[in-house]
Amino acid sequence: MRVALFVPCYIDQFYPKVAIATLELLEKLDIQVTYPERQTCCGQPMANAGFEHLTKATNKLFIENFDKYDYIVSPSGSCVLHVKHHLHSKASEDLAHSIKNNIYELTEFLIDVLKVKKLSSWFPHSVGLHQSCHGQRGLMLSQMSEIVGPPFSKSEALLNMVGGLNLIALDRSDECCGFGGTFCVTEDAVSAKMGLDRVRDHISHGVEFITSSDMSCLMHLEGILRRLKSDVKVAHIAEILNAPA
């Protein structure tokens, strides 16, 4: 099994610990992981802002980095969704197509491919789960509240395998945090208010940590928590799943 690690650009620059936790977690599960070193970004920041036509070069680079693997794993539902929906290449559409089929968000890879049933991690804290919209509604990593259907959640299934962890229910189980890429600065008033409301939901239920399978949501929520001088911390789900026993 040839597995490549895709580290989104902002995780590379601002949250290397999340990529390290992802790498270590996969290695603990006996997966040999390659990190293609010329990778940068999936192109989503441009595309979601309406500039998909400027993503040809990043698409080309992405394909060059990731065309030789059976699986590509990334600790970001949002970036994975972008690749799945929008990776194209005029020169090598077949390669783009196979990458789209082979790319997995971390929790999805753990549950659906590795079929993880137990973990040796230990995280004795009260944790609130923030659903990333792109992971949840885009990649169907968990059932959404809009749909009349049976409940499921890949993140919750994994968090329930962690020793000592107390998963806290929220008032609004899957409302968007308001990050939204460039939305967070072009619509900063609504973006910040959405984030504040999410954070208050977690705080009012006594969580110590807010976790998510997307660090971009957490970057936004962390910015608000720190401005509030709150004791509540954020931790990417990879960090919790990788927490040593």
Add this chain to the structure above:
Amino acid sequence: MDTKEKTADHASRASAFNRDEQRVNWHDKTLWFVREKRDKAAWQIPEWEHLRELASQIKDNVLSNLHNYLIQFEKQASSNGIIVHWAATAQEHNEIVYDIIRKKGVSQIVKSKSMLTEECHLNEYLLEKGIDVVDTDFGERIVQLAEEPPSHIVLPCIHKKKEEIGALFHEHLGTPEGSSDPVFLAAAARADLRKHFMKSSVALTGVNFAVAETGEIVVCTNEGNADLGVQLADTHIACMGIEKIIPQRKHLGIFLRLLARSATGQPITTYSSHFRKPRAGQETHVVLVDNGRSERLKSIDFRNALKCIRCGACMNTCPVYRRSGGHSYHYAIAGPIGAILAPSLDMKKYADLPFASTLCGSCSNVCPVKIDIHDQLYRWRQVIVKNGYVNPGKSLGMRTMSTVLSNPSTFRWIGRLGRLFIKHLPFLVNHKLNPWYKKREMPAPPAQSFHQWYKTMRTNGK
């Protein structure tokens, strides 16, 4: 691109709305309550998702055969004694309506809810011609008295608190100052409206569904005002967008079950009134309006916005709508659906709307006819940028970003520089001109990137 003409965009209107946080909280909670009512109502129907799929497929069929269904409807309606008019534009629609009213020689009509007439700005048009239009839905009447557009397609005055409505009624209807009891205010509005009902010989309504098979139209209301208006008037004018057609009467059940549950969480609207033929002595007109719809029908990317049944569920669920208010969309139809409908009418004027979303996707999944709203928002962004309706600074920034991100060594270098800046020169980013920093701290930059860590610990270390 000419940016001078730009009216206040969604972001600045939303920012103004957010100056009163208590009000935002109230607005958000009020609409979330409606969303939760919708959830409870939907969960009572085990086959809910199947119903959505059926409704979606019927609407697909309608859009693919619209021409035939419209002809069939016209034929049936005409044989029922209904006078059918065709309007290519909003202007034509307004002229047709005015012409009917003029021939009746009246100076006032009663109107029950019609988003189409909002879209066509009929009230303003008729007012200029000396015709007074009285909106007879409670919520519509409130915004009419306040001289405001509706902020929501189903709950037009949802942005107003009962105390504000009390003050408005005190001014216009002479209710005692300070009265804000909803039951009392509703009774006062009812008493006032009754006077208008009694003396109006022309009643205008919208149309929720028009059945091609039978030539009948169906109007869904909770207040019965459409029925009262039509039954008391000699002339009924019903205005509809051409996409309101459904093939057969048996399909109605699917839509009626979905509509009220999605809109307000009710099993069905209080009144679902069928108008098939005029009663003896009455005249019934149906105005079929295109106003850009057949143009939209041509577009694979955007055509299925025409499936919309105007339930407003996408507004109630939208976390941005709930925190920015309907007026921030500066179009007759607010929220996610408005944001994909408006640009096809005027791309320049509404270029901001597709960007007023985080693309969270809640709208598409709550939509009873499965419109891919958030994907259309994404596609509109591409179209708007390609047509040049975007801030030139943003274009330049995006080009720079694209260059940096497609060159690994530049990316590493810029990244390193960025982290150094934030760490050692925080004043470069921590100021109020940085929209991120207004209400959020910047991320604390780590000493090294993952790439650097990997080089040290793995590539060279092992």
